[in-house]
Amino acid sequence: MNHSNTVERSIYQTGLRILLGAFLVFAGAGHLTWHRTEFLAQVPTWLPLNADLVVLLSGVVEITLGLSLIFLKSKQAQVGWIVALFFVLIFPGNISQYVNGISAFGLDTDRARLIRLFFQPLLVYWAIWSCGSWTDYQSKRKS
Template structure:
């Protein structure tokens, strides 16, 4: 099980790092489309900043094994923090990343909690809370 969790943690780290890289390069405009209008910063700033954060979190998932529980909580919180962008994309009917129907955008909303669970499970953060009780 340790190998499976480690593989899941590293895979999530690589995926986050890649997503962060695309925030800064090839998918920058598509990510800007997800930034809710109520965010008090420019969409480009939010995309660039979140891209850097994703790269850092991805690297932390891969390399900071000693702190994986703490990193897991931070990654889970990040996934919760960016969820309003996914909601905004759905509510406003914004096409991006091939999500060009309301149904596709709605289905995507159900994957964010899975990412939160993945981060907590793969890092042992969920188990650490249960042990502390």
């Protein structure tokens, strides 16, 4: 890969990292305000915590992660892994919404809820790729 392709990819990755950060800040703000009820629908009933507390805390975490994606440039590889882990940790909420047939965010059919499940791995990949987390891991492993 020549230098111009590396620079273009870096700009592309940076743009998508910032976009993911903005998405998380927006979603986190929704947890705390206008989409709170919708997010309550995703808290698994088996979770031994107050559902509203889970929504509020996950909103704060999303805002923090989003801002970290945008502003913590020197720690991007680590932030990418943390964001990916967050997406894995919240996946049971998406599964619960599907299994229990709970409508939220316009997902009012089993098909729509099922299709949504396939987007979570893409979010994990997006976080790792846009932050260069895997590349950083590989280069440290080689040295």
